[in-house]
Amino acid sequence: MAAVNGALTRALLRLFAVQGSYNYERMLGVGTGVAEEPLLRDLDAAKYGPAVARGGHFFNAHPYLAGLAIGAAARAEHDGAAPDQIERLREALCGPLGSLGDRLVWAGWLPFLSGLTMAAIALGAGWIAVAAFLFIYNIGHVALRWWALKAGWTHGTRVSVALHHPVLQQAGAVLGPAMAVAVGAALPLTAAFLSGPFAPWARIALAIVAAVSFILLRLLSARLNGLRLSLAVAALALVAGVLWP
Amino acid sequence: MILPLEVLLALVVWGTVVGVDLVSLPQMMIARPLVAGTVAGAILGDIPTGLKLGVVFELLQYDILPVGAVRYPEYGPATVAAVATAHASSGVLGLGLGALVGLVTGLIGGLTINLLRRVNSRVVHAAAAQLESGDPGALVRVHVGGLLRDALRAALVTIVGLVLAWLARPLLGNAITVRGAVLLAVAAVSTALAAGAAGTLRLVGRGPNLAWFAAGLGGGLVATLWLR
Numbered sequence: 001m002a003a004v005n006g007a008l009t010r011a012l013l014r015l016f017a018v019q020g021s022y023n024y025e026r027m028l029g030v031g032t033g034v035a036e037e038p039l040l041r042d043l044d045a046a047k048y049g050p051a052v053a054r055g056g057h058f059f060n061a062h063p064y065l066a067g068l069a070i071g072a073a074a075r076a077e078h079d080g081a082a083p084d085q086i087e088r089l090r091e092a093l094c095g096p097l098g099s100l101g102d103r104l105v106w107a108g109w110l111p112f113l114s115g116l117t118m119a120a121i122a123l124g125a126g127w128i129a130v131a132a133f134l135f136i137y138n139i140g141h142v143a144l145r146w147w148a149l150k151a152g153w154t155h156g157t158r159v160s161v162a163l164h165h166p167v168l169q170q171a172g173a174v175l176g177p178a179m180a181v182a183v184g185a186a187l188p189l190t191a192a193f194l195s196g197p198f199a200p201w202a203r204i205a206l207a208i209v210a211a212v213s214f215i216l217l218r219l220l221s222a223r224l225n226g227l228r229l230s231l232a233v234a235a236l237a238l239v240a241g242v243l244w245p
Numbered sequence: 246m247i248l249p250l251e252v253l254l255a256l257v258v259w260g261t262v263v264g265v266d267l268v269s270l271p272q273m274m275i276a277r278p279l280v281a282g283t284v285a286g287a288i289l290g291d292i293p294t295g296l297k298l299g300v301v302f303e304l305l306q307y308d309i310l311p312v313g314a315v316r317y318p319e320y321g322p323a324t325v326a327a328v329a330t331a332h333a334s335s336g337v338l339g340l341g342l343g344a345l346v347g348l349v350t351g352l353i354g355g356l357t358i359n360l361l362r363r364v365n366s367r368v369v370h371a372a373a374a375q376l377e378s379g380d381p382g383a384l385v386r387v388h389v390g391g392l393l394r395d396a397l398r399a400a401l402v403t404i405v406g407l408v409l410a411w412l413a414r415p416l417l418g419n420a421i422t423v424r425g426a427v428l429l430a431v432a433a434v435s436t437a438l439a440a441g442a443a444g445t446l447r448l449v450g451r452g453p454n455l456a457w458f459a460a461g462l463g464g465g466l467v468a469t470l471w472l473r
Contacts, residue, residue, distance in 0.1 A: 241425015
């Protein structure tokens with residue numbers, strides 16, 4: 001038991017760097033192989049090499065949930081599952097783990113806390129809001145990585161059971177509305193915070209440019225992104241700034 | 246922008262750590278502009294500027310949903326460079342020039358991420374036979390190589406950003422009028438707000454969350470007017 005916990009801890013630590021060699025050929029594959037390796041060390045020599053090689057094959061999912069596939073694949077190797085079945089398991093988990101992680105983290109937990117932090121800064125909380133963001137975010141982050149690895153290791157080839165865990169379902173249902181409220185509230189507060197030092201004419205200009213920019217980003221979303229638009233508007237402002245006495 | 250060597254080194258180290266955190270290690274969100282900007286401000290002894298630029302780039306970050314192999318700008322080291330620029334120029338001019346330097350650095354950072362992934366692909370392709378042999382040493386070497394290349398990439402992006410910060414004041418600060426400086430700041434803040442709103446609406450979609458977003462927006466407006 002202590003040996004398994006030690007291997008799981010080593011795998012967890014390596015999971016923090018699962019995207020370290022991200023590439024367009026195997027995506028997270030090499031990183032998942034590195035993270036899975038401590039869980040394979042007690043396989044016999046004939047099984048160890050092929051299992052390590054399989055662990056490094058193509059894999060793509062949300063990085064925080066990659067541990068679920070790693071734990072499940074390692075347990076399947078220990079249970080003597082056929083190589084084809086383990087490959088299929090990894091492939092089958094890519095999509096669900098990607099979409100679940102995107103919904104829970106990138107479109108939920110992260111923007112929710114970021115929105116709250118921006119609102120708190122606008123209300124004068126200062127750097128303490130940023131420290132609280134970092135602390136609270138990472139409680140969820142580390143807990144999710146650890147849970148995913150443990151659940152994968154516990155369930156093996158039947159890991160799909162873990163994806164239906166009620167906490168995941170409830171978190172998905174709560175985080176969407178919470179994120180929408182938090183960022184919605186943060187927008188006017190940050191607008192007031194950032195435009196504080198502006199003269200009245202500049203605030204009117206800000207409202208007009210923001211409205212036109214928003215419409216352009218909505219209408220031309222396929223070709224235009226925030227960076228391109230910001231650079232273009234900044235270039236126009238620079239030219240106007242040089243010419244306007 | 247003239248900074249003591251130890252402050253410059255601290256900014257380069259911080260920008261590198263921030264750049265590595267974005268994708269490689271440990272993704273604990275110090276790469277978020279709010280965090281990157283606040284700590285850069287603390288290094289410079291100017292936390293309010295760090296918070297302000299952090300919020301501007303955090304709004305721009307909402308334009309990005311890092312799913313799959315999507316390409317995106319890198320706003321972490323960009324925010325560090327932006328804060329260094331703004332610290333050198335007071336008030337509204339600092340905000341505008343800082344945002345401009347940060348946007349250019351973010352663009353460069355995004356290009357280098359794509360380049361790094363291509364280089365990593367070649368390395369993985371070349372090591373395919375070793376990887377297929379099941380040699381864990383080969384796996385670790387390829388992986389650690391990727392991590393080190395990302396650290397080098399992040400350091401270079403930060404250095405380029407700080408060079409731009411150093412050039413911004415003499416090249417633009419003296420040429421631009423007071424009104425022009427305000428226009429530049431207006432451009433940066435307004436497009437960041439628009440990107441933040443548009444990006445959030447993409448996440449929210451047309452379902453029931455749209456009503457929650459409207460409720461939040463209404464609450465934020467009331468709070469803003471009440472606090473004036």
